[in-house]
Amino acid sequence: MKKKILIVDDEPNIVMTLEYTFKKQDFEVFIARDGSEAIQLLETMVPDVVLLDIMMPNVDGYQTLDIIKKNDRLQDTKVVFVTAKNKASDIEKGLKLGADKYVTKPFSVKKIVAEIQELIG
C-alpha cells in the first residue's frame, strides 16, 4: 500500500516541488494550503506523515500540530516541520511540541526524502 503524505504549506511553488518529489517516491500526496484546510482533510484520512509549515494564515503550524497530537486516530502519524524558522529556540520549541523531525527552509530535496524514509522506514 502506498504511503500517504500530507503537505501543508501556503506557498504554491514550494508545494509544487514537494508534490513532484514525493509522487516520484511513490507516495499518495495530499495538499492543504493552510492549517484549517489540513484539519478538514485529516477528518477523512490518516496520513503516515505530515509536512507542516509553521507561518501560515488562519491556523498556523503549531496549532495544527496540537490538534493532530490530540487526535487518537492520528497517533501513528509522524509530523515534520518544514519551515524558514531556523533559530535554535524555534527548533527546540517545535520538537518539544511533539514534532518528529524539524527541516529548515531552504531545504535539500534529497535530504528531506532521506529524512522521511528514515522516519517511516
Next chain:
Amino acid sequence: MSNYVLFAIILCYLGVLFYIAFIAEKNAKSKWVNSPYIYTLSLAVYCSAWTYYGSIGVAANEGIGFLPIYLGPVIALPLWIILMRKVLRISKQHKISSVADFISLRYGNNRFLGALITIVCVIGTVPYISLQLKAVSETFDIMAHHDSYVATGIIDDSTFYVAVLLAIFATFFGTQKTDASEKHKGIVVSVAFESILKLAFFLVIGIYTTFVLFDGTQDIYDRISQTDGFSALTQFGAPEDGFTWFFTIMLSFSAIFLLPRQFQVSVVENIRERHIKKAMWLFPLYLLLFNVFVIFIAWSGTLTFGTELNAEYFTLLLPLHHDNIGLALIVFLGGFSAVISMVVVSTLALSTMVSNNLIIPYGFLGKFSKEQSGKNTRYIKNIRRISIFTIIIAAYLFYVNFSIELSLYSIGLIAFTIIAQLAPAFFIGLFWNRGSSKAAIIGILVGFTITAYTLILPFTLEAYSSAQNFVENGLFHIEALKPYALFGIDFLSPPAHAFFWSMFFNISCYLTFSLTSKGNYRERNYAEMFVDPRNYSSLQDSALVWKGEAYVSDIKNILVKFLGEKRTERALSLFFMKYDLPPDMQMADARLINFSEKLLTGSIGSASAKILIAGVVKEEEISLVEVLKILEESKEAFTKNKMLKEKSEALTKLTAQLQNANEELIVKDRQKDEFLDTVAHELKTPLTGIRAATEIMQDDADDMPAEVRDQFLQNMLQDSDRLSRLINNILDFEKLATGRQKLEKQRNSIQVTINKAISSISHLAQQKQVRIQNKSTDEKEMLYDEDRILQVLTNLLSNALKFTPKETGLITVRSKVFKGMIEIRVEDNGKGIPEEDFPYIFDKFYQSKNQNTVKPEGSGLGLAISKQIVEKHGGRIWAQNNEKNGAVLAFTLPIQ
C-alpha cells in the same frame, strides 16, 4: 425721650449683640464666621467714637485736618502683604496673644520689656476707653434732652451701668478659654456686625444731612463759603501744615499695627493668612466711605448751629433739631456700636497683656507651680476677668474725674502718640537683628517721657488750670523747653510735635544702645528668628538654641498644671511623633523645651513660660558665638538635607527616565528582531522554491515531462522576481524609516501622476479583467516627489486589485480638495476590510486574511512604505470600508 426708654433700647441692643456673639461661638466652624469679610470688618474697630463723633468736630473747627488719621492706615494696608504676613507667621508659630508678647519675645522673652509695654498700653488706652464712655454719656444726655450733664453719683449715672454691661460682655466671651492666643470668634463677629451698623448709620445721617436738610454738596459749599473764617478751614498752610500732616499720618500708620485692639483683631484673631489680601483693599474702602460725608455734616452743623454747640455731636443735634427722633436714635446706636466694639476689644487685649505680661510673671508664678491644673486655669481666667473689670472701672473713674473737659479728638491723638512709642522696637526689630532689649526699653522709656512732657502734661494743665505759664514759658522759663515748641520747633500741631520729638529720641536711643550693647544669646536667637522667619520656620522647634539638662517628666508636670492631663498627653504624643522620638524619652532636648514654652505661652505669656520652664531645667550658659554657630549648623544641616533630598529626587527621576528609555530600547530591539525574522522568512520562501526546483531539475533532467519543467522554470522566474522586489522594498522602507530617503519635491500635476499609476498597472488589471476608472477631476499643480507618490498610488491600486473579484472587479480613483489639502481615494468593490484589520493594515508584513489569492503577491511592505511616503509629505493615509461594498484606501497631501 426718657432716660428709661433709652436705657431699655440700649439693653435690647446689647441683648442682640450677646445673641450674635453666642451664635458665632456656637457656629465657630461655619464658613461665614471664618470669612475674610468678617476679618476686614473687625479691623474697623479702628473707627471708634472718635471717628464717629470726633472727626466731625475737627472738620468743623479745623477743616480737613481729620483726614491724616485715616490716610495712615490707607498707606499702611498695602504694606501688610510684607509686614503683616511676617507678623502673622511669627505670631502663629509662637502662639502670640498680644503686642506686648510679640515685642518682648523679639527681645528674648524679656520680662521687664513685656511689663513696660503693658504699662505703656494701659496708660495709652485707659483714657481712650474713658473717652468712649464719655461719648456714650454725652450722647445719652443729648438724646434724653438734658441741657447740661453733671454726674451726681455713680448710682444715677447710666454710663456706669453701660460700662458694667460692656465688662460683662467682654468677660463672658473673652475668657472662655485659658489660652489667650485662641480665637474669640463671638466677639469678632459682633464687632464686624457693629462695623456694618456704624458705617450704615453714619452714611444714613450723611445722606440725610446733605440731601434732605440741604440741597446736596454744592448747596452746602456755596453757603459755607460765605461765612466768616471759612477760608482758614480750607487753606493748607504750607509747608508747616505739611509736616503736621506727615507726622499725623505716621502716627496713625503705627497705630494701625500697634494699638492693642488693632493687634488683637488683625493678628491674634486672624484665622487665615490670606484674609489680609481681601482686607488690603476692602478696609481702605471702608475708611473712605466713612469719611465721605464728614466735612458736609460738619459744615451743615456749622450753618445750622453756628459755633455755640459742641460740633462733635452735630450728627445727633441735626436730626433732633429737625425733630427727627428716629434718625437721631439710629445715629446714637451707630455711635454706641463704635463705642462697644472699641471698649470690648481694647479691654480684652489689655486684660491679656496685664495678666500675661504683668500679673502672672511678677506675682503668681510661684503659686501656679504648686497648684493643680484645674485651679490654675481658674486662677488665670479670674485674673483676666478681674483685669477686664478693673480696666473698665478705671476708665470710668478717669472719665468721671478727668475727661469731662477734654475733647474726643485730643485724647485720641494722645493715645496714639503714647502707643507710637512701641514703633521703633516693633518695626526696626522686625528687620534689624542687632536691635537689643536694653535699647528697646530705653527707647520706650525716653520716648514716653518726651511724650509726657510735650503732650500729656501741658494738655492736662491746660484743661484744669487756666494758667498758661508752663506752656507759654516752658520749664524754668527756658525758651528751648517750651512743651509745644521744644528746641524752637513751633510750627507743628501739639500731637505732631510730640510725635516728632518722642520718635526722634526714641529711635536715637534705640539705635545707639543697640549698637553698643549686644544682648544675651537668647535675644540674638529670637532676633534672628524674627528678622528671617522664613529661614527659621523650616527649622521649627530647633530654631532656638538651648543647652542643658532637663527631665521630660519635670516639664510634663508643669504642662499638666496649665493644660491639664489630657491636653498635655495629646500635645506631647504629637510632638514625639513629629520628631520621631521614643515616647519614653527621659532627657528633654532643645526642641522639647521650645515646644513646651510655646504651649504655655498662650496661657501665661511668653515671659512666664520661659521662667517656669527655666525653673525645672538646668540650663548651661552658651556664648553668643556658640549660639550663632549652632544656628548656622542647623541651618546648614537643613539646607544640606534639602539639597540631598532634591538630589535624590533628581536621581529617582533620572532612573525612571533611564528605565523608560531602556524599555523603549528593548521594545525597539524586539521589533527589529521581529522585522529581521520576517524579512528572513520572506526572503527564504522564494529561495526555497528556487532551490528545490533547481535541485529536482538537476537530478531529474532526463525523465521530467516538458510541461513540468516549464512550470518549474516559470516558478523560478516568479520567485526570483519576488526576491528582487522584496529586496528593493526592504531597502526603500528602511531608507524611509531611518530618514535617509530624501524627498525630491517638484511642481507636478496630480492628474498626470494618477494616470501614470493607472497605466502602469493596467496590464495586470486587464489580465484579471478588472476595470479601473479615474473620476478625479482636480487639475492641481502641487509640490511633491512624483516617483514616490506614484509608488503610493501603484501600491494602493495593486492592493485594490488583489481584493477585487475577477471579471466584475471595478476600481475607482476619486479626489476632492478641502482646507488646503487634496484627498485621493482608491475604492474597490471587493469584500471590504475586516473591522479588526484596520489598525494593522499599514504595518509592515501585515497580510490580511481576506485576500482572494491564496498567497499574496506583494512583499508585505507596500502599504507600510506608502504610509511613510505620505507622512513625509505631511499628509495622512487611512483605510475604511465603502458604504455599499468594498474597501477604500485614501490619503491626503497638502496643496502648498
